[in-house]
Amino acid sequence: MTAPNGRPADPTRHDTVAAVVRQWHTVHPGLDTGPMEIIGRVNRCAALLQQAEDAPLRRAGLSRPEFDLLGALRRTGHELTPGDLARETFSSGAAVTKRLKQLTERGLVERRGDTRDRRVAHVRLTDAGRELVDGILPEQLEYETAVLSVLTPEARDELAARLGELLGRLEGSLGMLRA
Amino acid sequence: MTAPNGRPADPTRHDTVAAVVRQWHTVHPGLDTGPMEIIGRVNRCAALLQQAEDAPLRRAGLSRPEFDLLGALRRTGHELTPGDLARETFSSGAAVTKRLKQLTERGLVERRGDTRDRRVAHVRLTDAGRELVDGILPEQLEYETAVLSVLTPEARDELAARLGELLGRLEGSLGMLRA
DNA sequence: AGCAGGTGTTTTATCTGTAAACGACTGCGT
DNA sequence: ACGCAGTCGTTTACAGATAAAACACCTGCT
Numbered sequence: 016m017t018a019p020n021g022r023p024a025d026p027t028r029h030d031t032v033a034a035v036v037r038q039w040h041t042v043h044p045g046l047d048t049g050p051m052e053i054i055g056r057v058n059r060c061a062a063l064l065q066q067a068e069d070a071p072l073r074r075a076g077l078s079r080p081e082f083d084l085l086g087a088l089r090r091t092g093h094e095l096t097p098g099d100l101a102r103e104t105f106s107s108g109a110a111v112t113k114r115l116k117q118l119t120e121r122g123l124v125e126r127r128g129d130t131r132d133r134r135v136a137h138v139r140l141t142d143a144g145r146e147l148v149d150g151i152l153p154e155q156l157e158y159e160t161a162v163l164s165v166l167t168p169e170a171r172d173e174l175a176a177r178l179g180e181l182l183g184r185l186e187g188s189l190g191m192l193r194a
Numbered sequence: 195m196t197a198p199n200g201r202p203a204d205p206t207r208h209d210t211v212a213a214v215v216r217q218w219h220t221v222h223p224g225l226d227t228g229p230m231e232i233i234g235r236v237n238r239c240a241a242l243l244q245q246a247e248d249a250p251l252r253r254a255g256l257s258r259p260e261f262d263l264l265g266a267l268r269r270t271g272h273e274l275t276p277g278d279l280a281r282e283t284f285s286s287g288a289a290v291t292k293r294l295k296q297l298t299e300r301g302l303v304e305r306r307g308d309t310r311d312r313r314v315a316h317v318r319l320t321d322a323g324r325e326l327v328d329g330i331l332p333e334q335l336e337y338e339t340a341v342l343s344v345l346t347p348e349a350r351d352e353l354a355a356r357l358g359e360l361l362g363r364l365e366g367s368l369g370m371l372r373a
Numbered sequence: 374a375g376c377a378g379g380t381g382t383t384t385t386a387t388c389t390g391t392a393a394a395c396g397a398c399t400g401c402g403t
Numbered sequence: 404a405c406g407c408a409g410t411c412g413t414t415t416a417c418a419g420a421t422a423a424a425a426c427a428c429c430t431g432c433t
Binding site for chain 2: 029030031032033035038039041042043046047048049050051052053054056057058059060061062063064065068089090091092105149152153156159160162163165166170171173174175177178179180181182183184185186187188
Binding site for chain 3: 313
């Protein structure tokens, strides 16, 4: 089924999702649990990884959504409007408004009104904000690298490629639905 | 639209995470963005899949955490205490208390006090609760299958195996940390 | 010019989850 | 028997997210 041949160890047997799937099979023997083995694992991995990721951020006094917002400003290199930030961080406009308020009070971002259209605001990182992001990011990536070191480099590449395929097609097809 | 022509499209180049990684590279050329390509994609996939999954549940008037709780009762086949449910659904005890209150009011679960230890309660599905879960689950799996049909069966198996490997090792090593 | 309709942002009400404190209870050691 | 440490579940207070509506402003049409 899964392992073609050669390796006897089936790694999918040792995680909690596999246990859940086995439980379902004993209760509903005919059920096609294929989707659960992917979706359940993606969800569980995301939960564990996020929890791990939060540690270095908390140390810097930032929540993950806040860091995402600052990161969006840092990586684009130019000013963004609140609407841009909402799209970029996949969150609602209301959430962005709240975060901007807090981050502005902490002196990490600055706002500037648009001269042409007085509805829109332009947000940019302050020097302190940029330094904070640049200070955290390497530490964050180093930490993530450590977490992922449970996999071999080949397994990592393979996984990244497969996830990229899924994500690409998912964003393609689900994105169409929304439009 | 996607691939110019001739070469098969590299799917990892078409997702939003790849775009983000490219942005980081232009700003911090030396950065090792390897971890982002996995963690970022896992998070994004989880967000999209959860959003897709919620549609059929909403139709039945359940939130995902509520369905997880009912599902835990259904698949284990026997009664569980609130503490068991918290562990089984990876949520806090307080959250379980709240959900049990609502689900009890809706007549989907029943509580029974332990005779031996009066602190603990035993929770079980009512007939209505079991029928609800059994009615939703196939529909849910069918929907998930449709969403995942963007991948070939081989890609699905491969992805499930890789995720199982990551999850197994993650739960192994991070689980140690917590203990 | 004036108004209808659309867009960008903020506000409000509401809901959910978590952390911390709490009350109830058991069971062990003395 | 008594008390104390530890466990289980619930309650409370609070931070955070979301959806709906309000608000301010622009643009195109007449």
